[in-house]
Each structure stands twice: as C-alpha cells, then as structure tokens.
Amino acid sequence: AQSVSQHNHHVILSEAASLELGCNYSYGGTVNLFWYVQYPGQHLQLLLKYFSGDPLVKGIKGFEAEFIKSKFSFNLRKPSVQWSDTAEYFCAVNALYSGAGSYQLTFGKGTKLSVIP
C-alpha cells in the first residue's frame, strides 16, 4: 500500500518568509498528486494538483509545487507567506492503475503552518 510522508508537523514563520513543505510518497507507478489546505473553520480546499506534463505546478494564492519523480517528492513552496496562509496543509496521492483503489486519496499527516504578523 502506498504511503505519504510530510516531514514537518508544525511550521512557524514570520510574514514575508519563504515556505517549503516537504512531501514524499511511496508508490512506484503512475500517480496524481495534490496539495489541499484547510483554513481554520473551513473545509479542505484544493490548492494545486499534478496529473501530468510540466512538473512545476502553479496553484492558487501564489503557491507552487514541483514533482520530482526520481525522488518521489512533491514539495510545496511559496516565496513570501502572509498571515492569511495560516492553515493546515495536506499532501495527497492517488495511485493510478492499481485496480479498484486507483482513485482513493492517500494523505500525509498534515503540516500546520502558523504565520506570525
């Protein structure tokens, strides 16, 4: 079974600092990759996704992520964070062509980001 590792449980940054959240997955086949964000009191929202093509993916609110197949990684980045980015961030994977379970998402444990004004 596939697994997803998010390296940081809680990250605290000052506004304008750069952000990089690590994500590694274990499945060796074809994958779709996602980052979801959950702002306080809100539902999970899709931040960005990678299905195929350019491995550098741009999402909403200035976020981007880079898929590095050789490293099984999909790290999330933002050059300058804002207080409003305070949220919990989840990396997720689905393992295509793995039978009936191809479309279930496997999530990492999440990273809480606190941005200090």
Place this chain on the structure above:
Amino acid sequence: EAGVTQFPSHSVIEKGQTVTLRCDPISGHDNLYWYRRVMGKEIKFLLHFVKESKQDESGMPNNRFLAERTGGTYSTLKVQPAELEDSGVYFCASSHGDNQPQHFGDGTRLSIL
C-alpha cells in the same frame, strides 16, 4: 455551485448507540468518497461510490460501518454500535469523474463518550 454538504456538523453519542452521517455531493458528481480522520492521525480513505455502486470499500474498518447511496445522490454512513475508537472527523468528498479532483465537505465531528 453549492459545495459538498455534510450533516450533522457535530454529533455526540454514547458508546453502543447508533449514528447516521449524511453527505450531499455536488450536483452531477457521480463519484462520492468517505474519509475519516482520527485525532492525531492522517485522513484515511473509507470507501468510494460510483453512482449507487460501491467501487472500493477497502478502507471500511469493520462491519459496524454501513454506507449507502440509494439512487446515486446523497449518501449515508451508519455506525452501529458506536465504539470509542470511532471518534474522529468524517469527511465526504465528491468528483465529477473518477480521475478528477475531489471536493470536500466540512466534515462531521463524531464524539463517542
């Protein structure tokens, strides 16, 4: 468009009781998923419906959990009887196609006393 709706937002019941959670997917979405997050752990897949059929129920923890999607619209997840370890947040998600991004509801926080 209206998002995925889950009801109730919070349920507190005693061990041994029955609880039914409901999910209304985005209109027109054939694919509906249930996930659960137990405190301190990752969000875990429970099952996947395509219309009214169970496509994948590999994540259902045991036979105390029963999911239905009669008519291929809304879905219910019943826990009977509830145990302490069932506490957590239950998320529902839907997607138009099976290889499309999933849209999540707010979740139902289930507390078993």
